[in-house]
Amino acid sequence: MLTRRTLMKGALVAGAFAGGGLAGRFGGIANARAAMPLVARRSEALITDKGPTRGVMTYGDAEIPPVLRMRRGELFNLRLDNRLDEPTTIHWHGLRIDNRMDGVPFLTQPYVYEGDGFDYAFTPPDAGTFWYHPHCNTLEQMGRGLAGLIVVEDPADPVFDAEIVLNLRDWRLGGDGQFIAQFKPRDAARAGTFGTVRTANWRQSPQYDAPAGGLVRLRLAATDVTRILALSVEGADALVIAADGNPAAERFAPDHLMIGPGQRLDLVLRMPDTEGAVAALKDLRGTRPATLATFRAVGASLKRNIADLPALAANPLPEPDLSAATELPFILSASAEERPKDGICGSLGYNFWAINKVPWADDTGDPTAPLAEMKAGKTYIFNVENPTPQVHPLHLHGLVFKPMNSNKQAIRPHFSDTYLILPDEKVQLALVADNPGDWVFHCHIIEHQKTGMTSYVRVT
Numbered sequence: 001m002l003t004r005r006t007l008m009k010g011a012l013v014a015g016a017f018a019g020g021g022l023a024g025r026f027g028g029i030a031n032a033r034a035a036m037p038l039v040a041r042r043s044e045a046l047i048t049d050k051g052p053t054r055g056v057m058t059y060g061d062a063e064i065p066p067v068l069r070m071r072r073g074e075l076f077n078l079r080l081d082n083r084l085d086e087p088t089t090i091h092w093h094g095l096r097i098d099n100r101m102d103g104v105p106f107l108t109q110p111y112v113y114e115g116d117g118f119d120y121a122f123t124p125p126d127a128g129t130f131w132y133h134p135h136c137n138t139l140e141q142m143g144r145g146l147a148g149l150i151v152v153e154d155p156a157d158p159v160f161d162a163e164i165v166l167n168l169r170d171w172r173l174g175g176d177g178q179f180i181a182q183f184k185p186r187d188a189a190r191a192g193t194f195g196t197v198r199t200a201n202w203r204q205s206p207q208y209d210a211p212a213g214g215l216v217r218l219r220l221a222a223t224d225v226t227r228i229l230a231l232s233v234e235g236a237d238a239l240v241i242a243a244d245g246n247p248a249a250e251r252f253a254p255d256h257l258m259i260g261p262g263q264r265l266d267l268v269l270r271m272p273d274t275e276g277a278v279a280a281l282k283d284l285r286g287t288r289p290a291t292l293a294t295f296r297a298v299g300a301s302l303k304r305n306i307a308d309l310p311a312l313a314a315n316p317l318p319e320p321d322l323s324a325a326t327e328l329p330f331i332l333s334a335s336a337e338e339r340p341k342d343g344i345c346g347s348l349g350y351n352f353w354a355i356n357k358v359p360w361a362d363d364t365g366d367p368t369a370p371l372a373e374m375k376a377g378k379t380y381i382f383n384v385e386n387p388t389p390q391v392h393p394l395h396l397h398g399l400v401f402k403p404m405n406s407n408k409q410a411i412r413p414h415f416s417d418t419y420l421i422l423p424d425e426k427v428q429l430a431l432v433a434d435n436p437g438d439w440v441f442h443c444h445i446i447e448h449q450k451t452g453m454t455s456y457v458r459v460t
């Protein structure tokens with residue numbers, strides 16, 4: 001069983017295996033009351049063997065944006081310092097926090113211009129794996145690097161022998177290792193434009209050491225602007241223990257498990273007993289399967305049993321009252337409206353997509369008219385239909401929903417903030433509108449978001 005001694009060891013191991021800029025200067029338990037500065041800046045990074053990639057955007061001092069560690073129920077302060085040459089903001093993906101902290105320019109906060117800052121302060125109500133990224137010129141800024149993971153800890157969580165955090169994303173680089181155009185219009189009108197170099201923590205198929213026979217908590221986030229993954233683990237037993245931040249009601253093996261941009265998984269990985277044995281996290285989607293990262297067993301086996309892992313601490317989530325629910329329609333479609341105007345947060349110059357027949361171009365959606373208005377505390381059911389031929393990871397800010405009743409896939413009743421809707425799928429997303437404010441509802445394939453599949457709902 002896991003003991004206090006394991007805790008000490010686990011903490012050491014997690015630190016020791018956190019290389020590659022994972023832990024960074026904010027890797028420890030932050031002092032939640034002091035505002036930490038986080039600089040958004042231009043940089044370069046060693047992503048390929050062709051030398052440094054120029055024109056990268058990152059947060060903080062290290063190459064890769066730091067993993068921000070918070071504690072559930074504790075105030076977190078951070079000052080964004082914008083040293084890019086364009087406006088930006090930070091959105092805290094999956095955190096159910098005050099609307100003024102949500103990071104959507106114009107809708108919830110001012111644009112943060114070059115040389116300016118913004119103070120974010122909030123108390124995360126839920127433990128789990130989340131992530132942060134800009135909500136302005138999002139394709140360019142995320143495509144060039146601005147996306148980092150968030151770990152919200154709960155002291156009651158079980159202790160693991162190690163923890164590995166993986167930021168899974170692609171890069172649009174040419175053969176010389178330098179950036180090429182972030183998108184092609186004809187792809188934006190389809191599945192989105194794919195990256196050419198695939199990475200975990202900004203490295204191509206990195207290897208991490210972990211204790212043989214140990215239980216490893218693997219926290220991963222799909223932070224790419226386009227790619228949907230079908231994840232499997234080979235060479236070790238693995239179970240999903242949480243998805244999109246919230247503990248899984250029943251643990252299950254990831255077997256071609258699809259996750260889309262914006263989604264997260266927490267896995268428990270039971271490392272092989274034999275020193276030197278290697279397990280692999282793979283993406284088996286499409287015609288070119290990829291090994292995203294590998295994990296090498298080190299030391300004498302700890303001989304853990306994966307079934308001994310206790311439950312994760314539950315999050316205080318609002319259970320929908322289906323007997324008193326109001327239904328709202330959200331129909332996704334293609335659009336052929338005229339090109340949108342340039343905005344402060346950039347425009348891709350096209351409208352290809354729409355929600356309820358309105359192409360809401362750019363990072364925010366038309367701020368004059370919410371797509372739906374909801375009363376605080378009441379239950380709603382979003383009836384979402386996807387008659388398009390593409391898969392869309394739909395993300396709702398500030399609230400969590402429970403998917404129910406799909407005509408296309410088996411539903412695990414599980415609270416989430418991002419739902420991967422399949423072509424021709426109709427799904428019901430049930431939620432309690434318990435957080436007042438204007439909440440963006442958009443596709444997280446950023447080209448789709450930027451070319452019309454963005455809107456927002458209002459809770460009063």
Ligand SMILES: [Cu+2]
Pocket residue numbers: 390391392393443444445448449453
């Ligand atoms: Cu989409």
